[in-house]
Amino acid sequence: MNKIKNKPKRFPHQSQPTPGHEYKMQPKPEIIRKNYKGSEKLKNKVALITGGDSGIGRAVAVHFAREGADIAIIYLMEDKDAADTKRMVEEEGRKCLLIAGDIRDKKFCKNAVDRVYSEFLALNILINNAAEQHSHKSLRELDLDLMEKTFRTNIFGIFYITKAALEYMREGDVILNTSSVTSYRGSEHLIDYSSTKGAITTFTRSLASNLAKEKIRVNAIAPGPIWTPLIPSSFEDVTDFGSDTMLGRAGQPSEVAPAFVFLASEDASYITSQTIHINGGGFPNS
8 A cells, every 4th residue: 555655657658849848848847945044155156057948947046036046047948948038037036137148159148148247247156057959769770860869958058058157257257067967877768968977077076176276166966766847758668757865756947046046155165076866876986
C-alpha cells in the first residue's frame, strides 16, 4: 500500500518544438515557493540573465528580484514567456529589461550588454544560463549541424557575453554559469549537450582562477532533472522524467534558484571556482 501511495507522479504526455514554451507546459513549473522570504541579499544589484524567460532562468530572475535586484533578461524568441517573467519581476517591485536575440551572434552579445549598462548604469551579476539540447540515439545519428548549433549556443555564447560583461564588472561582482549533472556523469542520448556542459564546468574553474586577482567570483550550478521547457521540447516521452533519482522525482526551478541567490550574495564571499549540485541524488558520486 505504501509503495503505491508514495509512487512519484507521472508527467502527462506532451511535446513541443524547440526551444519550448513554459506557458504550454503541463503542469506548470514551480518558479518560487509562496513562503520564500527575501532578505535584501542582492539589494540594488543589477543582474543579467541569459535564457531568463522561463525555467531556471525565470526562477533566478524572480528570486533575485525578491532579494532586491533589478533584472535584465536575454531570450531568443519566446515573447510571451519573457513578458510573463517581466511581470513577475515587476510584481516584486523591481525593474526588468527584456532583450530578444541570439547569443550565437557576437555583435548582438556586445550590444545587449552595452544596453544593460546604459539602462541601469551597473552590471553586478552575470548568469550564463541559456542553452539548447537535442536528443539522439547514438553518435552515428547525431546531426553535426545541430551539434555545432548546440556548441555555439551553450559555450560560444557564454564566451561572447562574458567577455562583453567584463568591461563593466568590478571587484565584488559575480559570474554564475549553469552547468549540468551530465557534465559529470555523461549522457548517452545527449553526447554533444553534455560535452558543452563539461566545457562550461572547465570554463568556470579557469575563469575563476583568471579573475581571482580582480576579486570577481565565478561559480556554477549543475542541475539534474529539472522540469523546464527544455524537457518537453527535447524528449518524446517525459512521463517518468526524474523518477530515477534518489528522491524519485524531478526537481522544480524553485529548488534551484536559491542556490544562485546564495552564490551571488555576500554569503558566498569566500567561494569561487566551485559547482553546487542540485539533482535529487541523481549523481551521488563525487
